[in-house]
Amino acid sequence: MRVTGDQALVKKLNKSIVLDTIRRNGPLSRTDVSERTGLNKATVSNLTLELLEQKLVEETGLGASSGGRKPLMLLFNGAAGCAIGIELGVTLVKAALTDLKGGILLERSAPLGRHDPDTAFAVILEAVRPLLEEAPDTPHGVVGIGIGVPGMVDESGTILYAPNLGWEGVDLGARLEKEFGVPVVVDNEANAGAAGEREYGAGRHVRHLVYVSAGMGIGSGMIIDGQLYKGAWGYAGETGHMSIESDGRLCSCGSRGCWELYASERAYAYAPAAGGSAEGSGDADVRARDAASPSSLPALTTPELAEYARQGDAATLEMYREIGRRLGIGVTNLVNGFNPEKIVVGGPLTEAKEWIEPAMLATIAERALPYHRRELAVSFSELGSRSALLGAAHLAVSQFLGRVRVSL
Structure with a gap:
């Protein structure tokens, strides 16, 4: 059976492509975005207008002219929201509040003396709550939390097995979502570290x-x-x-x-x-x-x-x-x-x-x-001991932006 997407899905996909292109390559003109993505100029113009209204993209001034009027340049607005990245270690919990570009705004850490899930959860709260309280006022607020953990994690965010913590079947993601009321992404800390190095390091x-x-x-x-x-x-x-x-x-x-x-x-x-x-x-x-x-x-x-x-x-x-x-x-x-x-x-x-x-x-x-x-x-x-921390925050940002991986 042949499967086709409806117009809303196609629009969402195209919007994601435009935003990701500006985020990774900006500043760009609308013509630049059209050429890089293969989308026509009218589509890019309409989608860019929505992104400007959502404060996810901003116009930064005039670019070089190729013969006509100088184009307005577009740049991803990293200050439109914040994310929290957490690294759950064997002896320490580290947390950071970042902007949408991975810039660290605040950091906190707390020692982890015992490994039972209740203690670890309490220590995570100790590290994260001050970050939420001190987060700046932004158009989108705190868009999500990412956490890297030393163990195997399934697609739902359940920690299946973490031998160095002695954990099996701990649904940390759901517990954090209930506590903080924002989306939570849980992944293995090495996967988070790879994402951090790929994105920023x-x-x-x-x-x-x-x-x-x-x-x-x-x-x-x-x-x-x-x-x-x-x-x-x-x-x-x-x-x-x-x-x-x-x-x-x-x-x-x-x-x-x-x-x-x-x-x-x-x-x-x-x-x-x-x-x-x-x-x-x-x-x-x-x-x-x-x-x-x-x-x-x-x-x-x-x-x-x-x-x-x-x-x-x-x-x-x-x-x-x-x-x-x-x-x-x-x-x-x-x-x-x-x-x-x-x-x-x-x-x-x-x-x-x-x-x-x-x-x-x-x-x-x-x-x-x-x-x-x-x-x-x-x-x-290049990120030292912050690879997983920044990668976890990036995973939360990516979920918020609705990034879709597409080969262009």
């Missing part, structure tokens, strides 16, 4: 991108041919739980030798104590660390350990070299498996970039297949 204009989020765990967001890849049922990207040691450490997911136990902040729990000597650790100490509980959290944070590294502490420097090497092994698997244009490493571990990066790049150069790495670019995030 190191992944701009990259069509084949793998974003590796390295914090208290590891996840990957994969953009293939310009589209976020989620797999058959939406669970792709749990690369932190691919095994790099067949008989390695026991993981909270139930498997052994998972990548994140060796190449994320989880590895701190198994490393020699900062301030000690990497060579002075005895076999008994090593066995004790390797037998640590899979849910063990490290005693020190990345900022604290980075300070030891800056002071030249031998144990800390060796730990970061080993984390870099292990990170490179996992990245090599992603390079060989997906052949991306670019790998971007983000998340809290980026604060230790200067001690991790040399070993990571050397390992990738040594192990990746030559044709795969020939055109490959590997970098750390």
Whole structure:
């Protein structure tokens, strides 16, 4: 059966295309928009008028003339509304209020001491409420909330499985919508990070991108041919739980030798104590660390350990070299498996970039297949530890704008 859209659907689609074209490429004249989209000038003019009335687009002055009257230029109005991005971590909840262009207006964070859903929900409220109270008066107000979580999320926003939180079947999205009365988008934090880097960071204009989020765990967001890849049922990207040691450490997911136990902040729990000597650790100490509980959290944070590294502490420097090497092994698997244009490493571990990066790049150069790495670019995030935060806000903005992905 042949399916056709009615006029309202076609108009909505065309309006979305016009808005997205101006948002990404402005300032543009109406003629520019017509040429870029293939829509006729009358259609563009009518749709632009609606967008101007909705304050989503603004006229910014006269452009260059091509022989006739100088055209009025159009620009996306990022101040027309706000969005809130949230990153739910294992030890911390971060939230940011942004404009519609991803500019951060306010930020809040709150420590997460316990992992049960009720406690996490209360901490999220603690971080978000001040942002809502201090949000500026805009034509569209707070258009939505996006939240990145460390686990598998289905299309309805239910967190199916988050091993580092001990969650299964938690409908966080519906609970937040009921509390705040605005639309809520829930996604895996690595997918949110990939969206953030693609929109605002190191992944701009990259069509084949793998974003590796390295914090208290590891996840990957994969953009293939310009589209976020989620797999058959939406669970792709749990690369932190691919095994790099067949008989390695026991993981909270139930498997052994998972990548994140060796190449994320989880590895701190198994490393020699900062301030000690990497060579002075005895076999008994090593066995004790390797037998640590899979849910063990490290005693020190990345900022604290980075300070030891800056002071030249031998144990800390060796730990970061080993984390870099292990990170490179996992990245090599992603390079060989997906052949991306670019790998971007983000998340809290980026604060230790200067001690991790040399070993990571050397390992990738040594192990990746030559044709795969020939055109490959590997970098750390331009957004630092804010990739998922900004990506989550962008997901909320995209839902509000009704963006439809169309190949023009």
